[in-house]
Amino acid sequence: MTATDNHNGTADAYAAERDTTEGRVYTVTGGDWDELVASVDPVSEERLIVNLGPQHPSTHGVLRLVCELEGETVRSVRPIVGYLHTGIEKNLEYRNWTQGTTFVTRADYLAPIFNETAYCLAVEKLLGITVPKRADVIRVIMMELNRISSHLVALATTGMELGALSMMIYGFRDREKILDIFEAVCGLRMNMAYVRPGGVAQDLPRDGLKMIREFVDYMPQGLDDYEGLLTGNAIWQERTQGVGYLDVSGCLALGVTGPVLRSAGLPWDLRKTMPYCGYEEYDFEVPTHNGADAWARYVVRLEEIRQSLRIISQGLDKLEPGPVMVEDKKIAWPAQLALGNDGMGNSLNHIRHIMSQSMEALIHHFKLVTEGFRVPAGQVYTAIEAPRGELGIHAVSDGGTRPFRVHMRDPSFVNLQSLPALAEGGLLADVIAGGASLDPVMGGCDR
């Protein structure tokens, strides 16, 4: 209603009035003040570009986000990646096939066993070999331990980024136990290069098995603690529920896989749908949720940890004595590792054998270590279910001792594309919550 619609016909330039059931209501206006206010309105007119990262504690690594803000509302997000590009794929082309594991393991540094296994499955498919049963079971146990450690970091960092600092302490504390197991098994806590083409580098040590059993017994209590800490927490619910929404069709269009896809309700898990490493023999559930938000991803990850514990217990029961590397001496790494007083190294028995007993063994060792083995020409694509989704390896061989081309389809890289879809139109604080719920690892994203 304008001022001239006044009921008695006299125009009041400053107070429009209208009759309501409560009596006459005057609306004080100021001529063209509306226009004036609108022309300087910072909320609807001024868009602020905020650069988040690449060095920012809440961006989950060296990720740069260029956000266009309208007040607190995010109008557009442009993720900028590449700060951690180390040329792993290019470097692989200058090393032999076995050395490749030491490179791929450094891509997604929170899931090294997955990188190695996916790569080794590709090499083994190119070679046309199958690994011994025991090696498969060890790979599964190690992968599931790694999945738990990766999910723990996801929970810990998400907690930290949303202000639940205790969760960060708990998550990293319990991940430490898994890193200790890794250290006992292969001497390294990260970037282990433990899985090799043809099997694994060495068998599980006796105390390693004991540590794994203790961990499986310990972990459910830890999960209950996290749930007690977060699930009923009103702030945690407010920060995650309805935040970072991405439904199934959005996930499929953007190629998002892993817990994010399952949190939208689609039970797509390569361990079930396209099994590898004997996953079809294990009894476990694929947890899903229909929230499709950060909360649902939190719930799905917690449940996946429980399922991983089930798989590990079954794996421990499946372990039967046997070789952990293929019998073919043309492929199997010649040296055996052993734990000495000064850490992990070549087994002294092996050194004695090649240095003072058998010239042929020395030649064989030298040939295989310096030259490596030849892989028949061709290309394969193998995919496994990494903690963040489908980790694919496209490996091409030209028949030589080195990879001709290896491409890693890393789930962090593909999933990160969906960040604008989940964050635009929400609040700036929800960019952090949504990004954390994707759990990108920039080492894997940039490779």
Add this chain to the structure above:
Amino acid sequence: MSADPTGTGAAGPDDVQPVGMQHKGLFGVSDTGDTSGFGGLVQAQPSAGEIVSTPEPLGEYFDEIVAALREAHGDEITRAVIVDRGELTIHIAPDRVADVCKTMRDDESLRFELCSSVSGVDYPDQRNRLHVTYHLTSMTYRRRVRLETAVGLDNPTVASVTAVYPTADWQEREAYDMFGVVFEGHPHLTRILMPDDWEGFPQRKDYPLGGIAVEYKGAHIPPPDERRAYK
């Protein structure tokens, strides 16, 4: 159809061993002797040969896919069909990639909902040396297929599939960044992993790895791409 439909044959008809990629001996060195005893060995380059289709029937679900694709686009759409190690590779023309992907996604008998991976491979011995591979996954039928297309350096243009599979956005940018393949129809084809002002395409085979020699106790160890290596 020409004799070399995929354009993947050697650079010229007389080039049995492509120039620049001759592999003699075991190390590929000529100055110091090749002590391996294989100094006279001349090896064929498997990646330089022409792509030969697998004779049909192909087995498993492969025939079904190829038939559905040919029904939608005509017999000429598949330039070569290869089954190797239980994986199906369909070679198609670079300007038809988007059409084919649309059929692969929408056809009820195909239903490849997920574009798992887009990546490049550089075969320097071939005329159309830059290959782009698409790994498609059908969640409905639990199948995988690989589409492959090849372009030359003179016109490295491939139709973008971003309209069909939005997930290909970053992956095509990466293929452009690393190989210099131009995806026509991509909304913003810019470098993604390398800096914006970078020159050259790092994953091409003629792009050096780089690195510096390392001195260790007086001996100089050359960077990895200059060390002699088994070919």
